[in-house]
Amino acid sequence: MAEIASRAALSPGTVRNYLSAAAATLGAENRHVAARTARERGWL
Helix, strand or coil: CHHHHHHHCCCHHHHHHHHHHHHHHHCCCCHHHHHHHHHHCCCC
16 A cells, blocks of 8 residues: 555555545455456556
8 A cells, every 4th residue: 555655645544545435335345456456447
């Protein structure tokens, strides 16, 4: 998450919260799966 936070100029806590919300929206089982899905789709 630190790399994502650095690239997006956000704090790691903010990224964690955003990824938790995205995971819930995507139906992903956890933040890691949500982050991987976002990277695969070119969102990050």
